[in-house]
Amino acid sequence: MKRYLLYRLALLLPTLFGVLTLVFLFIHLTPGDPVDIMLGETASPADRQELRQILGLNQPLPEQYRSFLINFLRGDLGQSLYEGRSVAAMVRARYPATLELALCAMSTALVISFPLAIWSAVRCGRWSDRATLIFSLLGLSIPNFWLGPLVMIIFSIQLGWLPVSGRGGPDHLILPALTLGLGMTALLIRILRANLLRVLGEDYVQTARAKGLSERSVWLKHTLRNALLSLVTIVSLQFGSLLAGSLITETIFSWPGIGRLTMQAIEMRDYPLVQGCVLAIALSYVFLNFITDLIYRWVDPRITYGN
Amino acid sequence: METRFWLYAGAALLLLFTSVALFAPLVSPYDPLQQNLEQDLITHSAQHLLGTDKLGRDMLSRIIFGARISLLVGASTVALSLLIGVGVGSLSGYAGGIADLLCMRLIDILMAFPGILLAIAFSAVLGPGLDHVIVALALIGWTGYARLVRGEILSLRERDFVSAARALGCRPQRIIVLHLLPNLLPPIAIQATFGLAAAIVAEGSLSFLGLGVAPPTPSWGSMLNEGRQFLLVAPHLTTYPGIALMLTVFALNLLGDALQDRLGIQTAKRR
Numbered sequence: 001m002k003r004y005l006l007y008r009l010a011l012l013l014p015t016l017f018g019v020l021t022l023v024f025l026f027i028h029l030t031p032g033d034p035v036d037i038m039l040g041e042t043a044s045p046a047d048r049q050e051l052r053q054i055l056g057l058n059q060p061l062p063e064q065y066r067s068f069l070i071n072f073l074r075g076d077l078g079q080s081l082y083e084g085r086s087v088a089a090m091v092r093a094r095y096p097a098t099l100e101l102a103l104c105a106m107s108t109a110l111v112i113s114f115p116l117a118i119w120s121a122v123r124c125g126r127w128s129d130r131a132t133l134i135f136s137l138l139g140l141s142i143p144n145f146w147l148g149p150l151v152m153i154i155f156s157i158q159l160g161w162l163p164v165s166g167r168g169g170p171d172h173l174i175l176p177a178l179t180l181g182l183g184m185t186a187l188l189i190r191i192l193r194a195n196l197l198r199v200l201g202e203d204y205v206q207t208a209r210a211k212g213l214s215e216r217s218v219w220l221k222h223t224l225r226n227a228l229l230s231l232v233t234i235v236s237l238q239f240g241s242l243l244a245g246s247l248i249t250e251t252i253f254s255w256p257g258i259g260r261l262t263m264q265a266i267e268m269r270d271y272p273l274v275q276g277c278v279l280a281i282a283l284s285y286v287f288l289n290f291i292t293d294l295i296y297r298w299v300d301p302r303i304t305y306g307n
Numbered sequence: 308m309e310t311r312f313w314l315y316a317g318a319a320l321l322l323l324f325t326s327v328a329l330f331a332p333l334v335s336p337y338d339p340l341q342q343n344l345e346q347d348l349i350t351h352s353a354q355h356l357l358g359t360d361k362l363g364r365d366m367l368s369r370i371i372f373g374a375r376i377s378l379l380v381g382a383s384t385v386a387l388s389l390l391i392g393v394g395v396g397s398l399s400g401y402a403g404g405i406a407d408l409l410c411m412r413l414i415d416i417l418m419a420f421p422g423i424l425l426a427i428a429f430s431a432v433l434g435p436g437l438d439h440v441i442v443a444l445a446l447i448g449w450t451g452y453a454r455l456v457r458g459e460i461l462s463l464r465e466r467d468f469v470s471a472a473r474a475l476g477c478r479p480q481r482i483i484v485l486h487l488l489p490n491l492l493p494p495i496a497i498q499a500t501f502g503l504a505a506a507i508v509a510e511g512s513l514s515f516l517g518l519g520v521a522p523p524t525p526s527w528g529s530m531l532n533e534g535r536q537f538l539l540v541a542p543h544l545t546t547y548p549g550i551a552l553m554l555t556v557f558a559l560n561l562l563g564d565a566l567q568d569r570l571g572i573q574t575a576k577r578r
């Protein structure tokens with residue numbers, strides 16, 4: 001496991017380097033002058049020059065890249081153009097809200113998908129199984145930028161049960177978590193159901209039944225445990241997608257997380273802040289993938305990755 | 308039997324939306340850009356079956372023309388992604404060596420970003436516009452096809468028919484185009500169907516965030532964004548474009564699932 005960890009760490013480094021390079025290039029190889037985009041074409045030459053200096057755009061590209069990497073290693077992501085605060089501090093301040101929302105969405109997805117998938121697998125081929133499959137396909141087809149306003153109309157505006165937007169008590173979390181978690185719920189139902197049906201056809205399950213084990217024991221000790229193994233990796237990979245999906249959900253529900261901060265930065269053309277937010281989400285995603293690979297190997301030691 | 312039913316159901320729904328999109332000027336009751344401020348925010352009437360928006364534009368006409376944009380962006384994105392993905396995947400899988408290593412590392416880096424984040428970042432720097440949306444979505448979409456094609460070519464390139472073609476003196480380009488790619492059509496068709504659904508949702512997301520198709524061009528995503536400001540007084544502005552988008556994506560997912568069941572089994576049998 002130690003050797004494997006070192007191997008994965010070695011693979012992680014070029015990916016991290018690539019992500020940093022790509023994020024840097026987003027801003028610096030943009031068609032047109034970023035200063036023109038930020039200030040408009042009517043800005044005075046003095047203002048342009050000042051912003052150019054603040055952004056470090058007056059230096060050659062390799063020099064800018066070197067400074068970017070050095071600053072990144074120091075934890076310095078630059079200054080927000082509009083708020084004048086440290087981008088790293090702004091991202092740090094907003095990150096917990098996004099994490100809270102993503103964790104809540106994931107919990108919602110797990111709580112709904114597990115019983116539905118098991119029920120569907122047990123009743124495979126019957127109408128309830130088909131209904132669950134159609135529900136999951138519909139869940140995958142509903143975009144969260146529509147589901148958000150829809151649940152807002154029903155539960156906040158018409159029924160008045162839940163707050164419309166913002167972050168506060170647990171009731172503020174319900175609608176955003178439901179909106180963000182529906183896609184994952186649908187996906188988990190399909191994957192867990194397919195896994196359960198696959199495991200149920202395995203020889204060791206047939207053997208367990210032939211030995212006379214109770215159906216409860218067959219399900220709990222043999223079927224569920226094995227079907228859940230691969231789900232661990234899906235859940236952790238999907239958690240990364242939830243962080244990215246928060247961009248839309250947070251915008252709809254005015255949730256003060258990193259997704260909303262990204263969209264505000266894009267609207268204000270605050271490029272250092274856009275860069276910092278994109279980097280924070282992308283690095284979280286890379287880190288989660290890395291953890292997933294380790295978990296994958298840990299839960300199933302048969303897995304090898306070449307040499 | 309059941310798979311065939313879902314296949315036909317998905318195909319029929321998709322055909323309906325495609326026909327509506329193609330013949331939009333003929334089936335649409337009004338010009339989607341025609342404003343009538345005296346008839347703004349009507350929920351429904353005999354003249355406007357699905358009501359009007361804040362500028363009095365007919366919602367049904369805008370949804371019909373919105374189908375054009377969604378399907379156009381989806382199809383163009385899939386075509387461009389396929390072009391890049393199949394090219395890179397074939398090169399990587401057939402040539403191997405340093406070309407394979409470089410292509411795979413590039414794909415790893417691009418796949419290290421969540422797709423929607425990358426699309427938002429690309430669109431933010433490229434600016435709004437139909438062509439920019441297609442480019443942004445294709446730049447993230449090709450990686451999946453490249454991985455698929457590379458994997459398939461790696462498993463096919465040592466097969467007897469490829470060795471025979473090589474022994475006959477066929478050039479690599481000819482082997483890839485005439486012998487390898489036809490064998491990849493079923494998995495590519497399945498992935499393209501899901502890719503089309505994903506591209507339509509992504510276009511909607513970008514337009515919803517104001518980074519996609521620029522107003523006043525009707526797009527389902529931008530209509531949802533505009534309607535969000537009138538949730539209290541005119542919920543129909545968000546309901547109908549959402550239903551249209553959901554049904555289109557549902558039809559594609561249905562079709563993709565059914566194709567996966569049919570073509571996937573056929574491919575497995577052939578091997």
